[in-house]
Amino acid sequence: xxxxxxxxxxxxxxxxxxxxxxxxxxxxxxxxxxxxxxxxxxxxxxxxxxxxxxxxxxxxxxxxxxxxxxxxxxxxxxxxxxxxxxxxxxxxxxxxxxxxxxxxxxxxxxxxxxxxxxxxxxxxxxxxxxxxxxxxxxxxxxxxxxxxxxxxxxxxxxxxxxxxxxxxxxxxxxxxxxxxxxxxxxxxxxxxxxxxxxxxxxxxxxxxxxxxxxxxxxxxxxx
Numbered sequence: 001x002x003x004x005x006x007x008x009x010x011x012x013x014x015x016x017x018x019x020x021x022x023x024x025x026x027x028x029x030x031x032x033x034x035x036x037x038x039x040x041x042x043x044x045x046x047x048x049x050x051x052x053x054x055x056x057x058x059x060x061x062x063x064x065x066x067x068x069x070x071x072x073x074x075x076x077x078x079x080x081x082x083x084x085x086x087x088x089x090x091x092x093x094x095x096x097x098x099x100x101x102x103x104x105x106x107x108x109x110x111x112x113x114x115x116x117x118x119x120x121x122x123x124x125x126x127x128x129x130x131x132x133x134x135x136x137x138x139x140x141x142x143x144x145x146x147x148x149x150x151x152x153x154x155x156x157x158x159x160x161x162x163x164x165x166x167x168x169x170x171x172x173x174x175x176x177x178x179x180x181x182x183x184x185x186x187x188x189x190x191x192x193x194x195x196x197x198x199x200x201x202x203x204x205x206x207x208x209x210x211x212x213x214x215x216x217x218x219x220x221x222x223x
């Protein structure tokens with residue numbers, strides 16, 4: 001999706017310099033989505049093949065620690081001197097009324113067509129990247145951050161360059177916006193913020209800091 005947006009942006013910025021008389025692109029999201037899913041399928045098949053070639057056994061199931069060197073998976077005990085915990089993460093959805101009306105990045109990849117507008121709530125690199133991609137595809141996109149800028153943990157020159165680029169491409173950045181409630185309205189999904197303002201979009205995407213899925217009880221069993 002990022003490369004697709006890059007192609008669109010390049011055409012809009014430099015198309016006329018190379019003799020293209022129009023920048024009115026006829027973008028078919030369904031084609032991009034179909035080819036994206038095919039790419040993902042090929043990548044996953046490649047991973048499976050790499051496991052087999054390198055003698056890695058893949059066991060699918062829910063794992064629990066029995067002791068510091070043993071895990072139980074599907075009733076089978078597996079022992080190792082060293083065990084790496086790499087559970088991945090899931091989106092952090094705040095406990096506010098109507099939070100379930102918003103989706104996550106997983107929901108974006110399930111879209112069969114692009115919405116007319118989207119509000120992205122988050123200040124991390126995934127929020128920034130997704131906002132840029134959707135904006136370039138022609139979706140009316142607004143990015144809302146809780147503090148004074150996105151990517152607060154990054155070097156200042158990166159953040160300054162990002163903000164300038166968002167201004168140049170007319171991607172609205174809303175700072176100091178803390179959501180307190182979401183509600184379904186006739187126009188779409190309305191977000192109410194702590195400062196008394198509100199914003200309505202066809203889709204709302206939560207992209208706050210992700211949290212690990214590892215359960216506290218497993219950490220306790222590790223000692």
